[in-house]
Every structure is written in structure tokens, then in C-alpha cells.
Amino acid sequence: MNILSPSTIQQATRLLNEHDGAIVMAGATDLLVNWPSNLNAHERTYLDISSISELAFHSFSENELVLGALCTYWDIIDDPCAMQHTKLLVDAARTVGAVQIQTRGTWAGNIANASPAADGVAALMALDAQVTLTSATGSQTIPLDTFYLDYKKTRCSHDQLITDIRVPLVRPEFASFVKVGARCAQAITKVGVAIAQTDANWRIVVNSMAPVVKRCAAIEHLLNSQTPVHSPRDFAQAIEADLAPVDDIRSTASYRKAVLARVLYHELAPCCPWFSKNGISKNGINQ
């Protein structure tokens, strides 16, 4: 394996330019899973950015939170400001792995790894985060919700490095992060949804429900238009329009869709006056 260890962003972007296909490594919590037996992974070139001190920060200003590429989940969990201004991120961070992962895993890595199950990405996307991509020739900022093109395909080109993530500090009127996994802690998400509402505008972002973490246009429309909702079933059509989850080793498509509908209904019913509250009959949640 080749490893490149720059100590500045400038060096890093130059090396990325020189080494086509080099894989950026920060906390390495995804890259090193089953490392000894993952022989193909040893053949590659890695760009280890973990020593670039100018990337190891996060900062709150009046209008935004900026997460440097080396900012970890734990950095946010541990910051009282984050709890105050971006609780959604804290809630999501706490569901990622366990403490041992939270201290190493980075928000930027979660974005770059492009797993459809990424919890951190869902929360960031719900808060309308922007991603800064830097190459040797300059920087570019793109909305996170346009970052993913397809399964494991992103708008980040081989010579670009995610240098920071910008989260606008527009305090949502309602925000919620729900993760459904196979156990209470340390689980890969089976159904995940991050919800944020600002000025009657809903952002619904799901993970593990599609090839990429994505916003759900039909569900957002259903909410923005204040279409009456009487039961979880009333989300079914929008879910079908937005998402095509799969059966895999961790769950089934039908479970994922049903749970998403139920979670959306129960999360939103208390704060959406146009929902009728009798969606749950004694004879079952989905009748």
C-alpha cells in the first residue's frame, strides 16, 4: 500500500492531483473494517489527511457552523454550543457506532464514503449543509443535497478534497432525527430519517432507504402543501414515489417502507395541526 501524508491542504491537493485514484483517509473507521482480509484495499494509494492541523476544527459564527474535514462526531457531541444550535447533529452523532467510533469518525468522511446508511449525512442534509471541495486549482461549494449522483457516486472528483462543511444556523422550528437499527446502540441503520422544518418548508432526508442518502421530494411536497394525513398509510404513495429500498442482509424493503411511514406519522402528528390524530386504531397501527 502507498500512503501519502501531507501536512497542509496545499500539499494534499497537489498530491491528489499527482496520484490519480488516491483514497482520502481521515479517521479510517470505514476504510479499515476487516482490513487484514481486505486484500484489494492494500493495493491502493491512500492520502492520510489526519495530520493536516488546519482541517481539525469546528467553529460557530453568527450564521453558520463550519466543520473542518477532521471534525469528529465526538467533537460535536462534546460541544455545548452544538447542543444549543445544532441539536440534530448531536442526536445523529450519538447514534453513529459507539464512543470508540465517534472519536475517530469524521463528518466529512461520512459524506465522502457515500454509504447509503450514513447517519451524519442525513442530519447534515436536513440542515441544508454545503460541502466545500478543494483541488489544486481552487475551491467549490456545493449543496450537500446535490452531492450524490448514484450509489457510491458523488460530485467530488478524484483531485478534490472535502475541506469543510458549512451548516447554516437557521434554527428550525421542528427538527428530529430517528434511527431504526437492529439494536439500541452500535447498529447500522435500517431506516433513518432526519426532519427539519423552517418557515413552513420541510426537509425530509432518509438514509438506508435508497442507493444514496436523499431528500424526499414527494414527502416534502405532501407536508409543504399541508395535505391532510390521517394515518401512516397516507405516506405510502409519497414513499413509493421517492424511494425504492432493497431487501438485504439487514432488513426488507417492505419493512423499511412501512416503518418510515409510521415514524413520519408519529414524529409529525404532534406538530402538524392538519394531521388527524386518530390514525392509530386499537386493532393495529396500520389499519
Add this chain to the structure above:
Amino acid sequence: MSTNTCTNPITISLTLNSKPLSIAVDPAERLLDTLRYQLGLTGTKEGCAEGECGACTVLIDDQPANACLVLTCQLAGRFVRTIESINVDTLHHMHEQGTTQCGACTPGVVMCAQWINEHQDVLKHQSLRQLMSGNLCRCTGYDGIILGIEKTLNETNPATAHKDPR
């Protein structure tokens, strides 16, 4: 900047268990393997090699991390602590309360407990059970672990006496 472009060993310097250490490692070598097979520090165990079980928990710059998910060459200038750094006198409550049975998860449990003990503020927002969820144990059902750590925490800091709500 060092740009190693082959699998030649990289020499790095770090602080291990309060002592400076310079070591040549293959860039692909995990911290877990350096500790166990190069340095003979076999207290850190491999349970899963995928960051699930926490048996290889060490402290890097005073934070718990899985040594199976860190390349040693990433640790230049860092402070690493392993189970071998733990003072045996701090373990009597865990000994008493049945924190260890087969012992394979135990060093990881002790290291995570050590971190919690040194940073008791982390218990303000998360329960001890949540904080210990990165350490899988198949023997104790976790009661012996939770009780042993609680007693240890209370001894260190009786003012904020901690009790598992369950």
C-alpha cells in the same frame, strides 16, 4: 511532509504509555498489530477486526478508539495508552463485582471505563450503559461490568455518585 510511495516501513514517533517511542512500521499495519506483535503488548485483544466489539479499545489523545481501525503510521506525535498502563490498584471494584469472566473483552472494558473515570462529565448527557455500548461482552450480561464501573466512579468522585437507573 513524508510521502512514502511504497510499502517501505515508515518510522514514526509517538508517546506510548507515557514513554516516547520511535518505531518502524509497514504503512498498512494496524495499531492493534503493532501493539500485539511488534511490541508484545498483548493485553489489547482482537475480537472482530471491524470496530464492533471494542476488545481492542485504547486511548488515543485521551479518547477511546478501536486499535483495529487505526493505522499505526497515522499516530505520529500522538499519545497512546493501552491496558498495560493501568494501575492495578484501580481495579478492585471491578474485580469484586464480577466485571470480568472470560477476560477477552475485559481490557477494552477497562480502557473505556478509565476514560469515563477521567472524564466524568461525559455522563451528563449519556448513560453509562450507552457509553459502554462499544464494548461487547458475551459472559456477564453487562451487570457485572456496569456495577464494577459504577463503584469505581463513585470512589473516584463520590460527589456525583452515579447509579444505573435500571
Add this chain to the structure above:
Amino acid sequence: MRRREGLAKLTGSEKYIDDLSIPGCLWGMAARSPVPRGIIRQIHFAKDFNWSEFVVVDHRDIPGTNEIFMIQNDQPVLAADRVMHIHEPVVLLAHPDRQACRHAINQISFDIDPLPAALDYRKVPTTEQIQYASDNVFAHLSVTKGDVEQAFKDAPHVIQGIYETGAQEHVYLENQGMAAWFDDQGVLTVQGSMQCPYYVVNALKHALKLDESRVRVIQSPTGGGFGGKEDYPSNLACYAALLALKAQQPVKIIYDREEDLAATTKRHPARLKHRTAVDDQGRLIAQDIEMIIDGGAYVTLSPVVLSRGIIHAAGPYACDHVRIEGKAMLSNSVPFGAFRGFGVPQAAFAMERHMDHIARTLGIDAVEMRRRNLIRDGQSLSTGQVINDGTDRVALMDLALKESGWAGHIKDHAAFNQTHPYLRKGMGLACIYHGSGFTGSGEVHLASKLHVAGLSDGRIEIRSANTEIGQGMLTVFTRIASHRLGLEPEQIVIAEADTSRVPNSGPTVASRTTMVAGKLVENACSDLLDQLGLPVHETGQVVVDAITAWHLDNPGQELVGTAQYRQPPGINWDDKTYKGDAYGTYGWATYIARVQVDLRTCTTTVLDFHAVQEIGTVINNTLATGQIQGGVVQGIGWALMEECCFREGAMINNQLTNYIIPTASDVPGISVSFLENPYEHGAMGAKGLGELPMDGPAPAIANAVADALSQLLIDQPDTIPLTPERIMSLTTPIHA
């Protein structure tokens, strides 16, 4: 008394097999079958690869018999002409560099003509799938009592149910590992993680054609077993030894988690059918039970697992007419093997779900149903064994009900479930029992031996082949000897389980270590006193002085008290008819679970759990409590989340990310209570305890889930694990 090796484990200084540095040691690895069944035509070693650095072993390198020595020796050490399951080892490699082994394994490919595989043990095999006898049945066992046919004819109610349980992985935190080397005299030493050193000795003698004098097996501290290191280490020991023989160098094989999950044994999947005749009051008139278990590709321990399963299948209840038929079936999977409970968890799940099913059908309270049927002293179990131990099993159940706050919770839940939009709470109980020690005449056949030596410094040394695997054997044996001889724990040494030094005190399985081998510790202490010419109740300094004096009189000699198992009087078992005293004694328990099901996600949370059991004398409360708590959590995992996903007979979720076991956040504190009724033939009055906590949780939890969801169920929770996906399918059609 604190755990003896506790500080060594807490400080990480305990040396497990992977922690031992062995000079000149090679790493070993296996190349495995990619198909579930087929004829091996050719093995290809990549041409452009330097094989000269590797030691390569196949079946032709086996000096002895190509069989893993077990009940029926049908499992080859290495596949020769055919493969019977995915992951079956065919070729072994060794190299100084472990990573090089991983590369080389990928350079081996197989030309295999596939044959039709049997992949569902519940289905009658087609002619093409027959691979064992005429019907793929490894073992067929039955228990009969009374006249079942007649009893059914006259019965007012006949109630049926089908119950299924899935495979379960042990997930001992220390993966399987073994090292082997030959010394200059040609003596083979094998050291590693294991429960049963003498099983490994027998396997090595058989496969390597060695006399017992040329085989030495040493158990390393073992990071959990749960049955997973009862049978499988024999395989691993043979692999390591064959490589060491060919390499003429030490070889170590340490599985990584993925290989361990994929290639080693698991709990037998099982399906049970119950047909029960009951009267209007719910009294059991007749039980007709069929138990089928999935044996995997080879016989291995399946007949014994089946045996214990069917003996426990009718539950701890009095019933005059019982027929139990058990079958272990072949399937082209990795052989299923020993796992805590050994067939009883499957049987208990079915029986205790069925008790609730009967109660519900007749409109009788689940507790009352059990109260009317629990076996009283003087009544007999299904094998005709009359129970007369003085334990009041109804009082034990009542204690569990009281401790769990059963009546109050039932009331609270009714109100809660009426009003909460999506949470439902419920309670369930299970009355269980577990025979301690080997089944039937097993202990007689084992004829275990154990030594207690008096050392020249006055200390004593216990020499047994029983192993510390986390359960606390070192501490308990120390306590037993210390109690028997009035010595301080420091005056008692426990010899390493090294077969060159310790006699065969039998395997560390079936909760026999404390009860049976512990009793041998007591008896060997008595023999030691006898040899010293001391009265049988002599203790303390007098004993120490006598030992040191003996050594002064007999310099350089060994002072060894010995004991050998003798069956307690009055035990009669017939292996042919399966009638009589299946076990010398039983542990009894009532387990109660309180759960909450979230209807949004169909996720079940165990809110609290009470385990009340009678296990004879409790020798060490912390250790015994820890065993119960750990077992209960393993049982919670089996009941709710642990699912082996098989494709073509192979586990495909072979990572801890995808095979989910409970974390500290997933379980409540486990409340444990003991009733003590000393068993005169167990050490200090102890009986077995380690399996009960695996038997009880699953049915208690499933019963609680059924209670929580009562009106919502369109189908009963009779199959585990009760994953959210499964509960969703039981409650309401998705997209209704």
C-alpha cells in the same frame, strides 16, 4: 472469594493463545470449499505464484485416519474426494507471514462437480439429496410413557402448535485458536483455546496415528466457550498438528472473526410440533411431541444434543402419557454443534410457548396453567424418572411472580396499552428445568478421574482436565478444596490443564465441572487425608503439617490423593428404552420477562427480567449471579435479534456488524434470585446452573410479546428470533 485469575484478566496480562509468542512459529490457514456439495475433480494452485515458501497439506498428508474423532467418525479432517458444505476445509497452508497466507488462499481454486444439496432440514429430501442412510436421518430417538393413543381418544381438548428456533452463534469474544509443535522426541504438543483437552487428545491420536504418550494437549486461558469450544477445537487441533508435522516447525492458527463465524459450529436450528390432550381445567392428559433438529453436514454431536432435547421436551410437568419423537437431519451446512443448553433451549421454547397457547385456547391464566401442571415430588417426568428432591417448584414460581411484580404490572399494562398510541407492554413467564451433568449413563462411561496432590511446601495442587473458560472453575475448585480441607485459597494451586500432568476428569460441559468434577475434588481431598493417615474430617494446619512431614519422610516422591466418578446409588437409566433416571438431579427455574413493543418499528425492548432458580448450593454468589445474567442476555439475543442468515447452507452475515448481539444498552439489569436446596451428590451441595439462563429467556420473552400484542396478532410469535421484521409480519399486513 474474588475470581482467582480476575486481576490477570483485568490488567490484560492473562496470556491467551494468540498472546503467546512461539519462536519459529508459522501461521496456518485453510482453503475451503466454495460449494455446498460436490465431487472434487481438481485443485488448482495458481501457476504464477511462488508456492515454495508455503507448507501445503491435503488429505494425503494425514498419517492416521482422515476422521475427526467424535461419536460417529464421519467428518473428515480434510475433504478428500467430496465436499459436504461450503467452508469445508480442503487444503491447509502455513507460512511465516499471516498476510502471505491470506494471499495464497486466494490463489487456490477448486474444480468441483456440484451435487444436489439438502438445504432445508424440515423438508423430506429428494432421492438426489440423500447422503446419509436411506433418509438423511442422523439419529432417531424417542421417549414414551403411558398410552398416548388411548389418552388422546378420551381427551376433551386437543391443542396443537408448531414452534421454530433458529441457529445461534456463540460469539465467544476470543476467536478459535490453536498452536501445535513437535519436540525432538516426536511428541506432539497442542496448545490453545478449548473446553475439553482430552477430546483434543483423542482427535489427535486418531488423525495423526500417535500413541497417547506422544500427544500432549494444553489448554490456554480461554476467552469464552459456551459449547463452541467443546467440539470444534478437535478440528482446529488436527489442522495445526498436520501443518506442524509437515513443516517440522510450530504452527499457529488463529481464526479471525469472519472465518470463525463462517466456519465453526452453531446452535442447532429446530422445529417442534406439539399435540396435547388436556382436560377442562388445563391439566395435561397426554403429550405428543416431535422434535427435528438440523444437524448440518456431519453427525458430530447431534445425536447427544437431540437426546437431551427430547428428554426435556415435555417440560417440568406431570403428565401420564407422553410420546416424544426426535430426529436429527442432515443438511449441507457447517455441522451444528454444542451450545449452552444443548437442545433444551429449543425444547423449552416450544413447550413454554405451547403452555401459553393451551392456556389462551382454554381461557385459563398462564400462571394457573402452570400451577396445575408443575411436577410435585413423587410424580414422574417423561422418562418415568420420579422426582423426590424436596424442591417446591410451585413456591419457586410464586417467588418469581412476587419478585417481578407480576400482578401489579398486568394491571398497569392493561391501562397503558389502552391509551398509548404506539407502545404496548406485556409480561411472560417460563417454567424450566435442566438436567445437571451428562445424560443417562454418560458419567459412568466417562469414569472421570481427578487428583489432589500434596506439595512439599504444604500446599495442595488440584490436577484436573477441567478448564477455566470464564465460568469460574478456578475460583470454585479453590473454594471447594479450601472448604473441604480448611485451607486458605493461597494454599491451593490449580494445575494448568495439561494432559501430560492432569488426569482425564472429563470435559468442561453440561454444568458438570462444579457438580461432578467438584465432587471429585472433595473425594480426592478425602483420599489425600486417608493417605496421610488423618481422620476424614481433619482440616487446617494439621493437614499442612502432615503433608510437609510426609515429604520429609518421602523425599522426591509424589503424594497424590485420587478420586474416580462413582454413580450415586439408586440411579437407573436404560439407554435403549430411554426410561429411568435421565439425570442425577435437575435445576429448576421460573423466568419472567416484561417487554415493550414499539408498533412504529415493531422493535421489542426487554424492560425487566427476573430469573429465580433452585440450583442446590450457591458456592460463589458473584460468579453464580454473573453466569445467570450472562446467560439471560445471550438468551435475550437469541430471542430477539440473533439470526444466522444462510445461503446455500453458509452463514452470509458472518461479521459482528451483521450478526447482532446485545450491547449494554439493549438489556435491562437482570434480577437474579437463588433458592438453595443442597444436592448431596454434588460438590458442597451444588447442582448445574449454566444452562438454565439459556433455556428460559426466549419463551418468557415470546410469551411477553404475545401478551403485549394480544389483540393485534394475526399470527403467534412461535418462531424466533422475533426480529422487528418478523413481528411486523405477525401483526398486520404491510401496506394494508
